[in-house]
Amino acid sequence: MLSITQQLKAAESYVFATLAEAGVDWDNADARAFRTRFDAEFPRLFNLFAKLYGEHEDCLDHLATLIGQSLACWQARPDDLKGLDLSREAQPDWFQSNKMLGAFCYVDRYADDLIRLKDHVPYFTDLGITYLHLMPLFDCPAENSDGGYAVSSYRDVRSDLGTMEDLRDLAKTLREAGISLVVDFVFNHTSNEHEWARKAAQGDPEFSDYYWIFEDRRMPDAYERTVREVFPDDHPGAFVQMEDGRWIWTTFHSFQWDLNYSNPAVFRAMSQEMLSLANQGVDLIRMDAVAFIWKRLGTSCESLPEAHLLLQAFNSVCRMAAPSLLFKSEAIVHPDEVVSYIDPKECPISYNPLLMALGWEALATRKVELINQAIARRQPIHPECAWVNYVRSHDDIGWTFADEDAAEFGIVGFEHRRFLNAFYTNRFDGSFARGEPFQFNPKTGDCRVCGTTASLTGIEAGDPGGIDRMILLYSIAFSAGGIPLISLGDEVGQLNDHSYKDHPGQAGDQRWVGRPMRPDGLYDQRDDHTTTAGKIFARMKQLIDARRSAPGLSGNAIRSFNTQNPHVLGYVRNGEGQEIYVLANFADTPQNLDPQRFLETMPRMTDLITGEAFHVRTGVSLGPHQTVWLA
Ligand code: OTU
Numbered sequence: 001m002l003s004i005t006q007q008l009k010a011a012e013s014y015v016f017a018t019l020a021e022a023g024v025d026w027d028n029a030d031a032r033a034f035r036t037r038f039d040a041e042f043p044r045l046f047n048l049f050a051k052l053y054g055e056h057e058d059c060l061d062h063l064a065t066l067i068g069q070s071l072a073c074w075q076a077r078p079d080d081l082k083g084l085d086l087s088r089e090a091q092p093d094w095f096q097s098n099k100m101l102g103a104f105c106y107v108d109r110y111a112d113d114l115i116r117l118k119d120h121v122p123y124f125t126d127l128g129i130t131y132l133h134l135m136p137l138f139d140c141p142a143e144n145s146d147g148g149y150a151v152s153s154y155r156d157v158r159s160d161l162g163t164m165e166d167l168r169d170l171a172k173t174l175r176e177a178g179i180s181l182v183v184d185f186v187f188n189h190t191s192n193e194h195e196w197a198r199k200a201a202q203g204d205p206e207f208s209d210y211y212w213i214f215e216d217r218r219m220p221d222a223y224e225r226t227v228r229e230v231f232p233d234d235h236p237g238a239f240v241q242m243e244d245g246r247w248i249w250t251t252f253h254s255f256q257w258d259l260n261y262s263n264p265a266v267f268r269a270m271s272q273e274m275l276s277l278a279n280q281g282v283d284l285i286r287m288d289a290v291a292f293i294w295k296r297l298g299t300s301c302e303s304l305p306e307a308h309l310l311l312q313a314f315n316s317v318c319r320m321a322a323p324s325l326l327f328k329s330e331a332i333v334h335p336d337e338v339v340s341y342i343d344p345k346e347c348p349i350s351y352n353p354l355l356m357a358l359g360w361e362a363l364a365t366r367k368v369e370l371i372n373q374a375i376a377r378r379q380p381i382h383p384e385c386a387w388v389n390y391v392r393s394h395d396d397i398g399w400t401f402a403d404e405d406a407a408e409f410g411i412v413g414f415e416h417r418r419f420l421n422a423f424y425t426n427r428f429d430g431s432f433a434r435g436e437p438f439q440f441n442p443k444t445g446d447c448r449v450c451g452t453t454a455s456l457t458g459i460e461a462g463d464p465g466g467i468d469r470m471i472l473l474y475s476i477a478f479s480a481g482g483i484p485l486i487s488l489g490d491e492v493g494q495l496n497d498h499s500y501k502d503h504p505g506q507a508g509d510q511r512w513v514g515r516p517m518r519p520d521g522l523y524d525q526r527d528d529h530t531t532t533a534g535k536i537f538a539r540m541k542q543l544i545d546a547r548r549s550a551p552g553l554s555g556n557a558i559r560s561f562n563t564q565n566p567h568v569l570g571y572v573r574n575g576e577g578q579e580i581y582v583l584a585n586f587a588d589t590p591q592n593l594d595p596q597r598f599l600e601t602m603p604r605m606t607d608l609i610t611g612e613a614f615h616v617r618t619g620v621s622l623g624p625h626q627t628v629w630l631a
Pocket residue numbers: 146147149150186230252288289290291330331332333394395396
């Protein structure tokens with residue numbers, strides 16, 4: 001029996017022998033640079049590979065081929081990106097800065113195509129954006145595309161948006177403007193029109209093994225006993241029948257076929273797709289639907305230990321061949337699971353679905369107990385990692401709080417979610433929100449909510465608190481630690497768009513209500529303070545500018561601050577020596593805080609958002625929905 005070290009040495013020799021046979025030349029500066037990173041990463045990658053694929057006879061062959069392919073990707077990596085790799089290595093905490101500001105949009109809906117999106121770069125720079133997430137832009141089926149989340153080729157841009165060259169060009173323009181490009185890596189599934197899928201559909205055994213395909217219902221029935229239905233409107237269970245009668249795993253829509261990562265060839269192939277993406281000049285990839293990437297019979301097939309090992313293996317491949325590329329995990333699941341993906345060696349960046357959902361929860365209930373508890377208990381993460389704090393995404397709002405957390409306040413999760421769904425879809429008396437329900441599951445009562453921020457906060461309904469509520473939510477996303485994310489168009493108050501109902505391929509998917517075209521008319525009004533768009537824009541700008549000049553908001557150190565007022569959220573941020581007290585009133589009425597709460601702070605503080613002075617020892621009064629950053 002070989003010791004671990006001996007195994008590692010043997011594997012390394014095997015890899016080098018295989019590469020030598022394939023004619024790999026190590027005798028040049030480029031290969032030597034790779035070699036240094038290889039030496040640092042190989043023990044980890046080998047270990048992960050052994051755990052994931054150790055039982056496959058050809059495990060080491062796959063590993064050797066993977067290394068060879070990664071080296072080739074490294075050699076193909078443009079020099080400016082290699083320069084970026086070095087500068088990021090010298091400043092690994094670059095994304096922790098209080099100057100970071102994220103935004104996202106659809107290329108076609110915001111600007112028609114990639115070339116015309118360049119025209120908006122000056123606006124992005126003016127606004128202070130440093131991170132731009134472009135919604136999926138790769139080749140996908142014409143109608144059945146799930147907004148681009150059914151990818152037919154990771155190597156081709158959707159033809160109406162432009163070409164790969166346009167993407168590279170845009171990435172460069174953005175980089176020169178100090179903006180990192182973020183795109184999705186939709187790696188849990190491909191579209192049924194992907195070349196691999198077409199071959200699988202034709203019965204090719206090699207590519208049938210790229211997916212989860214079964215001859216009859218025996219295994220699908222067994223799996224379906226324990227997996228959840230994610231898109232029940234589309235199909236029941238997790239499998240759909242193929243034209244030839246076989247059954248295939250589709251977690252999401254029937255045209256999104258789950259990749260079979262228990263096959264090492266799939267990991268290898270997808271690593272290549274990932275590295276080729278990185279070489280286009282993408283800085284950050286959003287790892288879509290991470291919870292679903294590994295399946296095991298008898299489990300929920302969500303967030304299994306191997307899902308983490310897989311992500312770590314992808315991460316390790318990047319450290320060798322595209323070292324500056326960072327991962328953001330997209331896990332909209334139980335908060336314990338969300339944090340399980342956050343690690344410098346896995347996904348250093350993660351969406352913060354809990355804080356997002358609980359902001360909305362507190363607006364509806366006007367109470368801060370749940371969001372307060374989440375800040376205290378679930379907000380702190382590894383100091384080298386960052387949350388992406390958002391108010392809404394392109395998807396629905398899922399009420400992913402932990403039932404056990406809510407139970408501490410006597411709140412019953414199921415009933416509370418039902419209330420929130422009713423409230424945000426305007427089926428609750430006195431609601432200010434105008435959302436639409438999504439994926440209502442009559443079997444479980446589960447449902448999610450869609451809509452733009454302005455429609456959900458009351459701006460659409462003409463509620464007097466609408467703008468303040470929107471600013472309140474953004475002020476939390478801007479101050480809670482991490483990268484704030486603006487849904488582009490929100491900064492001028494874009495409203496729900498119901499026209500999706502007339503579009504084939506969108507009509508059955510209510511999430512499109514929250515994905516309007518760029519609201520040109522509202523943008524034109526943004527400097528006119530008499531308009532709603534102008535009022536919102538001015539206040540968003542105020543938040544952006546305040547954040548940029550507040551080093552206390554950098555990093556992610558946070559502690560909760562109990563305001564002893566059930567309507568007022570409080571927390572303290574501390575970065576680069578500056579301490580900031582964030583207070584946020586979720587009530588529709590003014591609220592006072594007891595001076596006793598401020599015995600340990602400076603007696604006189606300033607609200608960094610408005611510049612207003614607060615003599616806190618005499619107490620703090622906040623207007624309805626008012627939020628302050630006191631320093
Ligand atoms: C993601 O979301 C994308 O954001 C969606 O737009 C896609 O439709 C989907 O993947 C498939 O690619 O179910 O309602 O964390 O909540 O990954 C959104 C689990 C989704 C899921 C999430 C998924």
